[in-house]
Amino acid sequence: QFDPSTLTTFADAAAGHEGVLSDPTGAVVVKPCTEAEVAFYEKANTSHPEFARFMPAFMGTLKLGAPSIPQSNSDIVPSSADGASGSALPPPQIEGLKALGHLPRTHAPSTSIPPDDASAAGLDMNDPGPLKGRHLDTELHIVLENVASGFKQPNILDLKLGAQLWDEGAKPEKRARLDKVAGETTSGSLGFRVAGMRVWQGHNKVDPPKQTGGKELFTLDSNTNVLTYNKFYGRTFTAENVIEAFKSYLSVPSAGISKEISLSLTQNFLSEIQEIQQILESQESRMYSASILLVYEGDPVAWKEATEADARYEDEDVEDDDEDEDSGKKAFAVKLIDFAHARFEDGIGVDENMLKGVRSTVKILQELEREIPS
Template sequence: MSKKPFDPSTLQAFGNAAAGHDGVLSDESGAVVVKPCTASEIAFYESISASHPDLAPHLPTFMGQLSLSSSQPAATGESSTTVTVDGAIERLHGKKLDTELHIVLENITHGFTKPNVLDLKLGAQLWDEAAKPEKRVRLDKISAETTSGSLGFRIAGMRVYKGEPVPGTPEGLKESVEADEGSGYWVYNKMYGRKLAAEEVNEGFESYIHGQGKQGKELERAREVLAYFLGEVKDITKAFENKESRMYSASILLVYEGDVDAYARTKERLRSAPAGEEGDEEEDLPQLAAVKMIDFAHATWTPGQGPDENALRGMRSTTAILKDLLDSVEKEFHAAEEASRPVAASLFCSSV
């Protein structure tokens, strides 16, 4: 991402989150996300650069911390800039954390024209050892009734670009999907993923990856994006198989360019951009897709206790679903190619 300085005075409501808590902010450039956090989450990010640099490519870039108060706004961290936060904070999919402590991270959706975002919450056990008994009971109930228990992950939220005009919300999804007519998006809230059974979760991934349909260029994009997602999730899984940690309620965030025409333009631009061009620091190149691990409010290192099988199970289930979906898209893509060949041949023969 760009190394332009972060100006906390420009903070505003952030609108590209697929799931999460109230109170998420971004600067006017859109390059950073500022979100309420716990001290343990900051400690986890700080430990990455200090002791686990091999994990850094799989997490958003950590840029520091801020202390934000609506009554006495002030900032602490790498600069002494005073922060004034006014205006409404956009409601997302959870209650606002009761804290003034905020973490400053790279915005993973920056660099996309229309980012399609899928948040996968990992783990069958969703609480850490500090959780109160009533919280454990509530989260265990959610896990048992959703794919968190059966697959080790669930869809926590999605934002999928459909283009203009946005069709009406599908029947049966009124409580979990909202058509945002002004933006061209369908927004799938946390209830969408909670209602999916294990045998239905593929449908959620299909809704995400086929946001603009299954025509030739859409299938080509789906094929490329799924192959990239599969490789990245495998890499993340391998990296955390070699770590001794516990990451309750962490997520994998999948992002790709939702506007198929912008995707094609970006692909062409990236092909023509010289590798390591110095000018790239002045202006970030656009993106086609990204995969990162996020949400480490309940993450700790646990030497001697082995890898986090609770989270790894969800990663492996995600890998299997992505592989199945990629295989299906490959078949559709090649079938479409085969179907187009006789037409092209007949057109050629008729012109001779």
């Protein structure tokens, strides 16, 4: 039912390490993870349902693509003419997936794995590739709902939370390195920074924005017209001007995102994040380097359809509702992600480190809400 050989590189990652995969339907992401992250998803789902509502649905774990399995390069190159390579991946150990049994049906295992994606699955011995630089050289993967699915043009913003970005288990070198970045960015001043961003620029060709200074901050894909902002982009802002990043995210005239849409989305995001704030204020937890993942429909036509479908859905009487079901189209989504260093623990009090970033985000969205109409 779920065939790991059909997994390919996830195209809608806004930040973070490489190595995130997706299935052919795009309904799920499969991400290298730690045991701690799996444990956190399990704990949240069993004991903290109000918080779990803001997490991607957890569908199970997979073991795949251990970099040590292929012995030579010839073992990993798809051998048959059509590139069919269902056997290129080691037999997966699937935990929880069958039991849950609600993964979408995938295509037959004849789907090819382009070399890039074979590498993304950790199969290329010569190129340590996506697993390079990861502290977790792991074959353990978590299977999650893809928060960006259901969107025609998902515009994505990853806000990395916390002024302290390391947990108690981190070595002094790592603490120092992360503290230095925090001190030089809005992580330190506001408790969050823009970790990455993807914004569709519309149907017509646009020129990439001018880049000043030495480092490349963004790239425009000329095929998709998606402008991807990398991790250095978010590091250029201060507490005083970080609102400009939110404007680049929410105001996209070339795509036809009007002020009306920007304002509506700002208000949608605001109320979701205020709810997250309330939940965090009422629970005892620690999350270091978790993110708020914001997604909205960047195609104005699809945004309108999704918004109208939502309004109809909410008007419907739940009882006699056969025709107007949830359309599956989404106007926006807000989730918390990245729980490699997260835990619930009685007696530790609320997570002020994370809350600082959440409250700052609320403030900036409120400022934006006031500014947009003018």
